[in-house]
Amino acid sequence: MTEPILTIRNVESFYGPIMAIRGVSLDVHVGQIVSILGANGAGKTTLLKTVSGVMDPEKGKIIFDDQEIQGLEPHKVVQKGIVHVPEGREVFPLMTVDENLSLGAYTSSNKGQIDHDRDLVFSYFPILKDRRMQEAGTLSGGQQQMLAIGRGLMASPKIMLLDEPSLGLSPLLVQEIFGILKRLNTEQNMTMMLVEQNANAALDLARHGYVMEVGRIVMDGAADILMQSDDIQNFYLGVQEEGARENRRWKRKKTWR
Amino acid sequence: MDNAQLLISGLANGCVYGLIALGFVLIYKATEAVNFAQGDFMMLGAFVTIGLTNTEYMGLPFWLALPISLGIMGALGYLLDRLIIRRIFGESQTAVVILTIALGFVIRFAAGLIWGHEPQTLQNPLAGKEVRFGGLVLGMEDVAVIVVTILLTWGLYVFFSRTKLGLAMQGASQNQLAAYYMGIPVKRVQGFIWALAGVVAGIAGILFAAKGSVDPTTGLLGIKAFAAAVIGGFGSLPGALAGGLIVGVIEPFASRYIAAGYSQIAPYALLLVVLIFRPNGLFSQVRIKKV
Ligand SMILES: Nc1ncnc2c1ncn2[C@@H]1O[C@H](COP(=O)(O)OP(=O)(O)OP(=O)(O)O)[C@@H](O)[C@H]1O
Ligand SMILES: [Mg+2]
Numbered sequence A: 001m002t003e004p005i006l007t008i009r010n011v012e013s014f015y016g017p018i019m020a021i022r023g024v025s026l027d028v029h030v031g032q033i034v035s036i037l038g039a040n041g042a043g044k045t046t047l048l049k050t051v052s053g054v055m056d057p058e059k060g061k062i063i064f065d066d067q068e069i070q071g072l073e074p075h076k077v078v079q080k081g082i083v084h085v086p087e088g089r090e091v092f093p094l095m096t097v098d099e100n101l102s103l104g105a106y107t108s109s110n111k112g113q114i115d116h117d118r119d120l121v122f123s124y125f126p127i128l129k130d131r132r133m134q135e136a137g138t139l140s141g142g143q144q145q146m147l148a149i150g151r152g153l154m155a156s157p158k159i160m161l162l163d164e165p166s167l168g169l170s171p172l173l174v175q176e177i178f179g180i181l182k183r184l185n186t187e188q189n190m191t192m193m194l195v196e197q198n199a200n201a202a203l204d205l206a207r208h209g210y211v212m213e214v215g216r217i218v219m220d221g222a223a224d225i226l227m228q229s230d231d232i233q234n235f236y237l238g239v240q241e242e243g244a245r246e247n248r249r250w251k252r253k254k255t256w257r
Numbered sequence B: 001m002d003n004a005q006l007l008i009s010g011l012a013n014g015c016v017y018g019l020i021a022l023g024f025v026l027i028y029k030a031t032e033a034v035n036f037a038q039g040d041f042m043m044l045g046a047f048v049t050i051g052l053t054n055t056e057y058m059g060l061p062f063w064l065a066l067p068i069s070l071g072i073m074g075a076l077g078y079l080l081d082r083l084i085i086r087r088i089f090g091e092s093q094t095a096v097v098i099l100t101i102a103l104g105f106v107i108r109f110a111a112g113l114i115w116g117h118e119p120q121t122l123q124n125p126l127a128g129k130e131v132r133f134g135g136l137v138l139g140m141e142d143v144a145v146i147v148v149t150i151l152l153t154w155g156l157y158v159f160f161s162r163t164k165l166g167l168a169m170q171g172a173s174q175n176q177l178a179a180y181y182m183g184i185p186v187k188r189v190q191g192f193i194w195a196l197a198g199v200v201a202g203i204a205g206i207l208f209a210a211k212g213s214v215d216p217t218t219g220l221l222g223i224k225a226f227a228a229a230v231i232g233g234f235g236s237l238p239g240a241l242a243g244g245l246i247v248g249v250i251e252p253f254a255s256r257y258i259a260a261g262y263s264q265i266a267p268y269a270l271l272l273v274v275l276i277f278r279p280n281g282l283f284s285q286v287r288i289k290k291v
Helices: A044-052 A074-080 A097-104 A111-124 A126-130 A141-153 A171-188 A199-205 A223-228 A230-235 A244-252 B002-031 B038-053 B062-088 B093-115 B140-162 B164-174 B176-181 B186-211 B216-232 B237-257 B262-277
Strands: A004-015 A018-029 A033-038 A059-064 A082-085 A159-163 A191-196 A208-213 A216-222 B130-133 B136-139
Touching: A004 A044, A004 A191, A018 A033, A018 A044, A018 A059, A018 A191, A018 A216, A033 A044, A033 A199, A044 A074, A044 A082, A044 A159, A044 A191, A074 A082, A074 B176, A082 A141, A082 B176, A097 A111, A097 A141, A097 B164, A111 A126, A111 A141, A111 A171, A126 A141, A141 A159, A141 A171, A171 A191, A171 A199, A191 A199, A199 A223, A208 A223, A216 A223, A223 A230, B002 B038, B002 B136, B002 B140, B002 B164, B002 B186, B002 B216, B002 B237, B038 B062, B038 B093, B038 B186, B038 B216, B062 B093, B062 B186, B093 B216, B130 B140, B136 B140, B140 B164, B140 B186, B140 B237, B164 B176, B164 B186, B176 B186, B216 B237, B216 B262, B237 B262
Parallel strands: A033 A191, A033 A208, A082 A159, A159 A191
Antiparallel strands: A004 A018, A004 A059, A208 A216, B130 B136
16 A cells, blocks of 8 residues: 555644543545544544644644644645635635635645636536626535535645535535545545545545544544444444434443443 | 815715724724724824925925835734734733723824824825816815725725735635635734735825824724724725715715704714614625525
8 A cells, every 4th residue: 555645643632621632543545535433522623623734733743745744834734735624614705606716726826727726626516617706605505515625626735624515415415515526536536534424425435434432533444344334334324223222322332442 | 066065075084084994894804803093093194194294304205205104004003913912812802992992092192292282284295286177176185085095995996806815815804714724824914904904094194184184182083983984884895985985974064054063973873873773884794604
């Protein structure tokens, strides 16, 4: 296997006194989609924020392209080729689709590259081309998600950190967006770190998966193997053969404990 | 004819209010704090220019003094953010408000020490000239104020909608977190916004001192400009300008058609009416963020 492009080693991040990430290590290889699953509050978003420099870790190393990047300012991290597509879209609501895309390319000054990337975005998300003069705040939720991903692409990243792109979308839209992510991965060789609660969709897309719980990685493996695992089946895919009470008892003896 | 002249001089005053209001809104949008020293910044810009150009002070040529004083005002805005505002970042917004009010006192005091308390006028090439337009006789300064404000508005529009820095300023004020994610150096961009607010205050001050006189308490009309910003919808740049124009025009007409004293309270009466019927201001850009 190739050297990983992103290596995270024993990273710990805090919100004041609260330790949200408790020693996380993982690897992402070029061209891979790595998925991170976990319940609410597991620390998935915090992990992505720590990689993108919006938060600084107290401990640990983050190595990207053979350089240590932990604690760098977010704009330096974007310049290195890591782009964070945040949870909840976070578009610039009063700016047009086009202006949002331009801001995605803020760290680049190569006009040719920016035009090329804009065409690329429009080829994957034709709806954004139709709506380029519309204010982003007036787009539908799904369109906003597409804009958030497209805006991320405008930075010509080497890796995209995607935080719950399925959040609040209909199953059909999730399918559409994940289909586009798949194409970006195969056609553009785009490397992705995908945080999801929708384990089904995520494991379908990813090569490798990690499961987080209260700030730690408790399980990892090839996506197809994780998909078969009983714990994932029960806990994240919502296969409920027994009653809720039964389920709660089961929680106490998950295999990773 | 008379009404037309009232209108023009009201508009000229309104331009100055509008420019101060613009400063309020720029800073509010960028940092969600209100800089209550914005009016005093305007007064300072006026005195700095007077100090550079009037013959009893340095006596520099007017056209040389302009860029220097705008440069000074921009630098002051930037340094204020860099050295003070950023230090108290994370404190409550009340802290920023109190700080800027205190700063206003300091600026007034300093201006009094340096330039004295007598009203002074900016010596400028347009002083005393008139333009005749149909049957109207207009002060050249009033016309200049309106023209400069129009040009500045257009310039700001182009800056905010076409340039990278302008777009980044908009982005950083609409969604700060997203701006960080896009790799926009938000703190630096905010520093530039304070600088821009300083320059705009400087321009307002120069216009004000060219068409009337200033003394250290002139900055208190910042309160009227604040009312104008609220009338326009705090958070909208065109709204701030429009609010300023409305206040500027309403003043002379109120004193003419109601009674002399009413020009003082008319802006605030209008403010109350607007707050009751359109609490977000006349030109607000409030939108619900979609999930
Ligand atoms: N700004 C904050 N201040 C304090 N604690 C926070 C903050 N943001 C998150 N936390 C805490 O850190 C922990 C991890 O949060 P995080 O947002 O990373 O979870 P998550 O896995 O992304 O959850 P979700 O699936 O709900 O998005 C949680 O316990 C949360 O309460
Ligand atoms: Mg999250």
